[in-house]
Amino acid sequence: MTAFPPALLETEHEQVVFCHDEPSGLKAVIAIHSTALGPALGGTRFYPYASTADAVDDVLNLSRGMSYKAALAGLDLGGGKAVIIGDPKTLKTETLLRAYGRFVQSLAGRYYTACDVGTYSADMDHIARECDFVTGRTVAHGGAGDSSVLTAYGVFQGMRAAAEATWGEPTLGGRTVGVAGVGKVGHHLVRHLVEDGASVVVTDVWQPALDRVVEEFPQVQVVGSTEELVTAQIDVYAPCALGGAITDAVVETTPAVIVCGAANNQLEHPGIEKALAERGILYAPDYCVNSGGLIQVADELEGFSFERAQQRASGIFETTRAVFAAAREDGVPPAIAADRLAERRMRDVGRLRGIHLT
Amino acid sequence: MTAFPPALLETEHEQVVFCHDEPSGLKAVIAIHSTALGPALGGTRFYPYASTADAVDDVLNLSRGMSYKAALAGLDLGGGKAVIIGDPKTLKTETLLRAYGRFVQSLAGRYYTACDVGTYSADMDHIARECDFVTGRTVAHGGAGDSSVLTAYGVFQGMRAAAEATWGEPTLGGRTVGVAGVGKVGHHLVRHLVEDGASVVVTDVWQPALDRVVEEFPQVQVVGSTEELVTAQIDVYAPCALGGAITDAVVETTPAVIVCGAANNQLEHPGIEKALAERGILYAPDYCVNSGGLIQVADELEGFSFERAQQRASGIFETTRAVFAAAREDGVPPAIAADRLAERRMRDVGRLRGIHLT
Numbered sequence: 001m002t003a004f005p006p007a008l009l010e011t012e013h014e015q016v017v018f019c020h021d022e023p024s025g026l027k028a029v030i031a032i033h034s035t036a037l038g039p040a041l042g043g044t045r046f047y048p049y050a051s052t053a054d055a056v057d058d059v060l061n062l063s064r065g066m067s068y069k070a071a072l073a074g075l076d077l078g079g080g081k082a083v084i085i086g087d088p089k090t091l092k093t094e095t096l097l098r099a100y101g102r103f104v105q106s107l108a109g110r111y112y113t114a115c116d117v118g119t120y121s122a123d124m125d126h127i128a129r130e131c132d133f134v135t136g137r138t139v140a141h142g143g144a145g146d147s148s149v150l151t152a153y154g155v156f157q158g159m160r161a162a163a164e165a166t167w168g169e170p171t172l173g174g175r176t177v178g179v180a181g182v183g184k185v186g187h188h189l190v191r192h193l194v195e196d197g198a199s200v201v202v203t204d205v206w207q208p209a210l211d212r213v214v215e216e217f218p219q220v221q222v223v224g225s226t227e228e229l230v231t232a233q234i235d236v237y238a239p240c241a242l243g244g245a246i247t248d249a250v251v252e253t254t255p256a257v258i259v260c261g262a263a264n265n266q267l268e269h270p271g272i273e274k275a276l277a278e279r280g281i282l283y284a285p286d287y288c289v290n291s292g293g294l295i296q297v298a299d300e301l302e303g304f305s306f307e308r309a310q311q312r313a314s315g316i317f318e319t320t321r322a323v324f325a326a327a328r329e330d331g332v333p334p335a336i337a338a339d340r341l342a343e344r345r346m347r348d349v350g351r352l353r354g355i356h357l358t
Numbered sequence: 359m360t361a362f363p364p365a366l367l368e369t370e371h372e373q374v375v376f377c378h379d380e381p382s383g384l385k386a387v388i389a390i391h392s393t394a395l396g397p398a399l400g401g402t403r404f405y406p407y408a409s410t411a412d413a414v415d416d417v418l419n420l421s422r423g424m425s426y427k428a429a430l431a432g433l434d435l436g437g438g439k440a441v442i443i444g445d446p447k448t449l450k451t452e453t454l455l456r457a458y459g460r461f462v463q464s465l466a467g468r469y470y471t472a473c474d475v476g477t478y479s480a481d482m483d484h485i486a487r488e489c490d491f492v493t494g495r496t497v498a499h500g501g502a503g504d505s506s507v508l509t510a511y512g513v514f515q516g517m518r519a520a521a522e523a524t525w526g527e528p529t530l531g532g533r534t535v536g537v538a539g540v541g542k543v544g545h546h547l548v549r550h551l552v553e554d555g556a557s558v559v560v561t562d563v564w565q566p567a568l569d570r571v572v573e574e575f576p577q578v579q580v581v582g583s584t585e586e587l588v589t590a591q592i593d594v595y596a597p598c599a600l601g602g603a604i605t606d607a608v609v610e611t612t613p614a615v616i617v618c619g620a621a622n623n624q625l626e627h628p629g630i631e632k633a634l635a636e637r638g639i640l641y642a643p644d645y646c647v648n649s650g651g652l653i654q655v656a657d658e659l660e661g662f663s664f665e666r667a668q669q670r671a672s673g674i675f676e677t678t679r680a681v682f683a684a685a686r687e688d689g690v691p692p693a694i695a696a697d698r699l700a701e702r703r704m705r706d707v708g709r710l711r712g713i714h715l716t
Binding site for chain 2: 008009010011012013014015016017018019020021022027029052085103105106107108110
């Protein structure tokens with residue numbers, strides 16, 4: 001017996017699939033939020049949730065986010081996500097992954113999976129032995145490989161659009177950017193910023209990541225905490241670590257006039273997008289600027305081409321521009337404008353299937 | 359917010375699928391209990407459940423029952439069931455049925471649907487316009503038509519096996535059989551019994567059903583209630599209406615020495631199979647003897663042949679015999695023996711897929 005928070009048939013999701021294979025220990029939930037624009041794509045998170053209800057809550061939220069991300073990125077994809085409940089360190093086996101693959105296969109292409117927290121390209125290769133609907137595979141198996149390159153590239157494009165909206169020119173040259181989190185994506189972002197002529201301040205909880213950045217870019221300044229970074233003399237704040245980075249305290253204390261980073265779900269609570277706007281801070285919506293990774297794995301569906309994927313990711317500049325323009329036009333914060341643009345595309349382009357073709 | 363009784367990933371079910379289409383009002387849950395023997399087959403129940411939790415509870419129980427029924431009937435099918443939540447009188451539309459059909463299609467043949475409470479062959483025709491995995495269609499569309507004929511025939515075969523086990527001869531000739539519920543199945547059962555030389559007592563809450571029976575078989579005796587029927591001088595009690603017909607009161611008061619009928623889930627609570635055995639009443643397990651309808655719709659998958667389906671349904675005689683023999687051998691009530699035979703077949707025949715064929 002467990003209290004079951006989201007009434008599964010009261011959500012806006014099209015389909016939620018519980019998958020169970022006792023012998024392998026597989027307990028998975030696949031959520032398909034929308035297929036208005038195409039098959040749902042989203043990663044499989046392998047995580048020791050405290051309860052099934054927590055897992056369901058997470059997969060419903062994440063899959064909804066994927067619909068909006070794919071729609072705004074201009075992809076012909078819907079939004080989906082999956083969670084496997086348990087500790088990947090002890091539970092992950094070839095058998096479990098392949099059992100999961102059979103359930104993904106059973107959805108007949110309505111859901112494509114990919115890597116997420118706790119799953120890696122090698123895991124996708126196992127899943128793909130039972131299933132045709134897998135992205136994020138190893139390069140040897142036709143996968144796109146490390147998606148941090150284009151994620152960082154896309155965030156940089158979004159930041160250029162924010163710079164243009166703020167200072168008139170699409171460049172970070174001469175500005176100071178604070179990057180919180182210099183794992184793979186943050187590291188690549190620092191490179192783009194340095195090459196563009198920006199001053200960069202970084203922080204990370206993991207010393208080796210900081211060491212690698214300083215080794216490659218000695219001019220980068222390191223500070224001891226995110227609080228210190230946020231309140232330093234920065235023009236742009238780029239959250240590239242955990243979600244919930246934009247708190248009321250950040251909005252009140254940072255001198256930054258732009259927030260644009262790679263982290264997911266940056267807004268710590270609903271309404272904070274309004275607080276940002278009221279303080280004159282331009283927020284480039286997270287799922288708008290961090291869609292480079294999705295663009296990359298989506299490209300695998302056509303047979304991966306880095307050039308083509310990079311060209312699509314460079315479109316994040318125009319998309320972010322369009323979000324800011326719509327925000328101005330509608331008199332709403334950019335986060336709201338982005339949602340509206342995504343919803344409009346799902347509705348308008350989704351409707352086109354009504355024009356019959358044989 | 360709703361308390362959610364069955365922890366969906368703690369059940370033994372392989373897959374539970376929540377399907378939602380806002381514009382048409384579709385809220386459906388498809389449960390696949392087991393595919394050890396083949397694709398899951400089971401009807402779609404369209405019913406105004408008081409809550410989603412009630413609907414889930416029902417679909418989990420019903421789909422489990424289908425696994426056992428198909429396994430014991432010797433079919434190459436697993437067990438599944440679906441529920442559509444709502445009042446079919448007001449909610450059922452072509453659009454809703456076709457939206458549902460697309461979700462059934464999305465399971466790629468792991469689940470075949472059929473008629474159940476609140477759905478009819480004409481509904482299956484609508485579903486089949488979006489879906490390849492539909493049985494129970496209208497005759498004009500290749501369906502098997504009314505499944506009550508073979509359901510009744512199968513129950514009669516099971517009753518013959520019970521008569522043999524009790525009196526030494528597989529006939530009801532000279533015995534008195536009480537049939538509670540003379541809708542379509544009960545009516546056909548009365549015909550078999552009369553032709554076999556039995557005396558028949560019937561009851562029903564619906565007068566027109568009684569009128570039809572008496573018109574065709576004037577020798578049949580009508581009584582006013584199920585209580586009256588159960589305590590009349592009958593040798594065999596055949597529950598052919600609602601589930602839960604075998605209560606403690608029935609076990610204590612009936613003079614019948616055989617219980618064998620068409621109703622589903624006859625045992626009102628767990629343990630009552632033991633009470634029946636202790637009072638010397640031979641119980642022919644419900645899902646063992648009432649599988650004629652499933653056998654009929656399953657036959658559609660090969661292109662329906664009434665002769666072939668009837669031949670399979672006549673096998674219910676041997677199956678019921680085997681259940682009684684296993685019960686004697688293991689020293690358990692027939693209901694337990696039937697479960698064990700079904701489970702053994704799922705395990706043993708299911709295992710054969712491990713022998714690779716190209």
